[in-house]
Amino acid sequence: MSESMPRKSSMRWLPLVVVAALGALLFAGVMLSRNPNREALPSPLIGKPAPAFRLPVLHEPGRLVTDKDLRGAPYLLNVWGSWCPACRDEHPVLTRFAETKRLRVVGFNWKDEHGDAMRWLEQFGNPYFMVLTDYEGKAAIDWGIYGAPETFLVDAGGTIRWKYVGPLTDAVIESELLPKLVQLNADKPL
Amino acid sequence: MMRALLLAFALVLSSGAAFAQVATDANPLTFNSPAEEKRFHALVSELRCVMCQNQSLADSNAQIAVDLRREVLELMRQGKNDAQIKDFLVARYGEFVLYRPQVESKTWLLWFGPAVVLLGGGLIVIGAVRRRSRGAAPAADERNEEQEW
Numbered sequence: 001m002s003e004s005m006p007r008k009s010s011m012r013w014l015p016l017v018v019v020a021a022l023g024a025l026l027f028a029g030v031m032l033s034r035n036p037n038r039e040a041l042p043s044p045l046i047g048k049p050a051p052a053f054r055l056p057v058l059h060e061p062g063r064l065v066t067d068k069d070l071r072g073a074p075y076l077l078n079v080w081g082s083w084c085p086a087c088r089d090e091h092p093v094l095t096r097f098a099e100t101k102r103l104r105v106v107g108f109n110w111k112d113e114h115g116d117a118m119r120w121l122e123q124f125g126n127p128y129f130m131v132l133t134d135y136e137g138k139a140a141i142d143w144g145i146y147g148a149p150e151t152f153l154v155d156a157g158g159t160i161r162w163k164y165v166g167p168l169t170d171a172v173i174e175s176e177l178l179p180k181l182v183q184l185n186a187d188k189p190l
Numbered sequence: 191m192m193r194a195l196l197l198a199f200a201l202v203l204s205s206g207a208a209f210a211q212v213a214t215d216a217n218p219l220t221f222n223s224p225a226e227e228k229r230f231h232a233l234v235s236e237l238r239c240v241m242c243q244n245q246s247l248a249d250s251n252a253q254i255a256v257d258l259r260r261e262v263l264e265l266m267r268q269g270k271n272d273a274q275i276k277d278f279l280v281a282r283y284g285e286f287v288l289y290r291p292q293v294e295s296k297t298w299l300l301w302f303g304p305a306v307v308l309l310g311g312g313l314i315v316i317g318a319v320r321r322r323s324r325g326a327a328p329a330a331d332e333r334n335e336e337q338e339w
Contacts, residue, residue: 014314041240044284111253137257144282146240146254 040165043144047161050077050154051142058109058117058131065132067158074161074184075104075129076177077152078168079140081112082120084148090167091124097173098127102181103153107131110140110148153177155184219263226266233272234259236290240283247287 045051050067057063078094080087098105107128109117112135121131134140143152153162162180164172221227231248237258239250247255247262258279265275279287291297 041284041286044281111257137253138261141257141261141282144284146283 041144041146043160043163045144045160046163047159050152050158050160051139053132053139053142055132055134055139058107058114058121058133061114061133065130070104070106070154071158072156073104074153074155074181075106077106077108077143077154078128079108079110079143079145079148079150079152081110081148082116083112086167087149088124090149090169091127093168093170093173095125095127096170097168097177098129104129108140108143108145109133110145111135111137153180153184155187219259221263222267229272230263230266233266233275234262236288237262237276237279238287238289240287246289 052067054064054066057065076097078090080090094105097103105128107130109131112133114133114135117131117133121128147165149167151164151168152160155161161184162177164176168177219230221230234248235246237247239245239247239252239255240258241252241254242250245255247258262275262279265278270278276288285291291300293301
């Protein structure tokens with residue numbers, strides 16, 4: 001009898017351990033859910049070459065631009081559409097950033113109508129260095145785009161370095177994009 | 191009842207997808223054969239809509255789901271097998287698109303965790319039963335201890 005006693009007393013703690021473990025799990029869940037951008041999917045494309053594309057330019061529909069044409073300097077690819085309400089919120093932020101001239105901001109007009117997109121830019125202003133159009137959404141699939149706005153940072157060599165899902169804010173630019181840019185410039189061989 | 195609860199839960203979760211664009215599918219998909227249609231439906235019901243996140247690609251009306259369904263059908267017609275089509279989507283959208291994630295070191299816990307928990311629980315129960323039957327006539331104080339459980 002006496003030999004089974006210590007085992008019993010250790011078993012007695014088991015429910016407490018289980019409850020503590022569940023509590024820890026719950027706490028971890030609550031902490032994780034505090035991330036405001038938790039719906040954003042991590043892109044498997046980060047660190048990989050930007051997907052090849054060949055897309056018409058919004059303002060010159062006859063002109064096709066490829067991924068290779070954009071190489072040589074880093075650029076920000078911003079996915080937008082005139083149908084996207086969050087893009088309208090993002091627009092002034094993007095305009096302010098474009099005015100700093102730190103980067104070329106390339107627009108990716110996704111699943112839009114030519115006329116709607118042109119009117120949108122007329123109304124709100126055009127912060128873009130160039131706007132590419134993907135009316136069918138084929139190139140968007142290669143980029144893993146699933147909503148708008150989405151923003152990619154592509155380096156001079158054509159590698160995707162960063163992605164943000166949802167409207168950019170001054171805070172996101174400050175805390176995420178600018179450090180990435182500093183890193184890009186540091187990596188650049190002189 | 192359970193279904194209604196699950197549905198309500200899914201609705202609450204999916205309401206967060208604020209940037210969804212609702213589809214206007216001008217030309218719906220047409221299938222060449224019933225076999226093709228069957229394979230297509232089996233495949234898209236195993237893929238998750240990346241926008242709405244709690245619906246399969248088969249069920250979602252988001253614009254991106256419409257586009258991805260079209261892409262899946264196109265890949266099928268190019269002669270790609272199911273695994274190749276899944277790889278195509280995983281390469282772009284990540285493992286998230288699969289309702290059944292691949293078995294690899296990252297997902298061991300997901301795949302085998304429940305079985306391990308069940309096994310552990312079973313062992314504890316077996317242990318408890320054995321101990322109880324071993325001490326056929328337990329002393330009075332021990333009986334009290336059992337009671338606390």
